[in-house]
Amino acid sequence: QKEVEQNSGPLSVPEGAIASLNCTYSDRGSQSFFWYRQYSGKSPELIMFIYSNGDKEDGRFTAQLNKASQYVSLLIRDSQPSDSATYLCAVTRPYEKLTFGTGTRLTIIP
Amino acid sequence: GAVVSQHPSRVICKSGTSVKIECRSLDFQATTMFWYRQFPKQSLMLMATSNEGSKATYEQGVEKDKFLINHASLTLSTLTVTSAHPEDSSFYICSARDWTGGALRDTIYFGEGSWLTVV
Numbered sequence: 001q002k003e004v005e006q007n008s009g010p011l012s013v014p015e016g017a018i019a020s021l022n023c024t025y026s027d028r029g030s031q032s033f034f035w036y037r038q039y040s041g042k043s044p045e046l047i048m049f050i051y052s053n054g055d056k057e058d059g060r061f062t063a064q065l066n067k068a069s070q071y072v073s074l075l076i077r078d079s080q081p082s083d084s085a086t087y088l089c090a091v092t093r094p095y096e097k098l099t100f101g102t103g104t105r106l107t108i109i110p
Numbered sequence: 111g112a113v114v115s116q117h118p119s120r121v122i123c124k125s126g127t128s129v130k131i132e133c134r135s136l137d138f139q140a141t142t143m144f145w146y147r148q149f150p151k152q153s154l155m156l157m158a159t160s161n162e163g164s165k166a167t168y169e170q171g172v173e174k175d176k177f178l179i180n181h182a183s184l185t186l187s188t189l190t191v192t193s194a195h196p197e198d199s200s201f202y203i204c205s206a207r208d209w210t211g212g213a214l215r216d217t218i219y220f221g222e223g224s225w226l227t228v229v
Binding site for chain 2: 034036044049051090097102
């Protein structure tokens, strides 16, 4: 049974601070790792993807992957109220479906 | 960036009728698309995997005769909810796999979703 676990939340972070979201996965064969943001009533939006160990930065977002520890994280710098959403960690092998974590609800406090 | 478009975004249909939802990949070819359903405040539930030119693979418990999936081209998959009932009212979301970067660099994008209300 492939599993993806996320910090349960909900997570509240002051505006301007760093939000840290964590995810562990059980399948060592996973090759692609994604972070999606989902606002209430909307579909998931891809915000970061990472394939190799290390850090990947895109604007205020940094994804970190450690395959040895089976761990992937998302850092959001200078958090804004618009970052308030549910964040979904998802992993997959080639040709297979996504396995999602249960999601972490993030609230940015003005 | 890559975009997946879904249509319609909202649809209301009468009980017993059928409704079709389209999912298009706009700037990449998608040999694989996925269809999900999500009820309010609940997790995404994968309904089926749609492969271009072949039959869809349905998840356990999903009625294939009720939820017809057709992936007739590399950019279009459709979900038809047949003989819809009020309990089919939900948020239906497609996603598409972009292989442009290779099998080990795939990216999966979601469409905007379609709200179905059966009255």
